[in-house]
Amino acid sequence: MAAYETRHETDMRILIVEDERKTGDYLKQGLGEAGFVTDLARDGIDGVHRALAEDYDLVLLDVMLPGRDGWQVLRELRQAGRSMPVLFLTARDQVADRVKGLELGADDYLVKPFAFSELLARVRTLLRRGQAREPDRLHAADLELDLLRRRVVRAGRRIDLTAKEFALLELLLRRRGEVLPRSLIASQVWDMNFDSDTNVIDVAVRRLRAKIDDGFEHRLIRTVRGMGYVLEAPDASP
Ligand code: CA
Numbered sequence: 001m002a003a004y005e006t007r008h009e010t011d012m013r014i015l016i017v018e019d020e021r022k023t024g025d026y027l028k029q030g031l032g033e034a035g036f037v038t039d040l041a042r043d044g045i046d047g048v049h050r051a052l053a054e055d056y057d058l059v060l061l062d063v064m065l066p067g068r069d070g071w072q073v074l075r076e077l078r079q080a081g082r083s084m085p086v087l088f089l090t091a092r093d094q095v096a097d098r099v100k101g102l103e104l105g106a107d108d109y110l111v112k113p114f115a116f117s118e119l120l121a122r123v124r125t126l127l128r129r130g131q132a133r134e135p136d137r138l139h140a141a142d143l144e145l146d147l148l149r150r151r152v153v154r155a156g157r158r159i160d161l162t163a164k165e166f167a168l169l170e171l172l173l174r175r176r177g178e179v180l181p182r183s184l185i186a187s188q189v190w191d192m193n194f195d196s197d198t199n200v201i202d203v204a205v206r207r208l209r210a211k212i213d214d215g216f217e218h219r220l221i222r223t224v225r226g227m228g229y230v231l232e233a234p235d236a237s238p
Pocket residue numbers: 018019020062063064065
């Protein structure tokens with residue numbers, strides 16, 4: 001199973017995009033005092049620029065902004081593949097717009113004026129939810145599988161896999177420590193019912209092993225006779 005990294009709030013980075021000087025300063029100061037690392041952008045263009053240049057855990061996004069408005073900022077972030085939670089700050093007369101924001105992929109919104117305690121509670125909820133998101137990398141010992149880049153590296157060495165081998169390794173990593181019967185592998189990776197006459201799975205596992213295990217001291221994939229295959233790593237991370 002993939003281990004989620006637990007992080008402290010002091011490591012959490014929040015980008016505030018807010019053009020109203022007083023509100024921006026107030027948010028930056030308040031969140032800073034609450035232990036977050038914050039950056040402040042005062043218009044939409046700078047907001048997009050910063051959000052794409054750095055790794056933020058959350059964006060606080062005002063709707064009415066010079067340069068690009070909050071909707072455009074959000075759209076650009078999502079189009080660029082950024083999935084960090086976004087909390088919209090909207091004025092009371094933009095209530096109808098809230099729906100639009102949520103459709104565009106905002107995670108929550110807060111109507112101005114708001115109590116700081118309320119903002120802090122929403123921020124913490126979103127950050128917790130963000131942490132529980134699907135990781136984009138799976139690990140076992142010195143093997144790393146990058147789900148976004150579709151790349152596998154072991155001990156710093158890049159390993160080329162076919163699409164099926166990648167899917168097979170991903171399944172073994174996700175269910176690490178569990179003995180997976182051939183029938184389960186067949187349905188999950190080949191989308192087919194297992195036919196005991198076919199050796200397609202054994203052949204694929206053998207090829208995968210040759211690529212990721214040969215030449216390494218610790219073999220990760222093990223055959224459990226009469227049952228199936230299991231991926232086990234010598235490190236004991238949960
Ligand atoms: Ca504004």
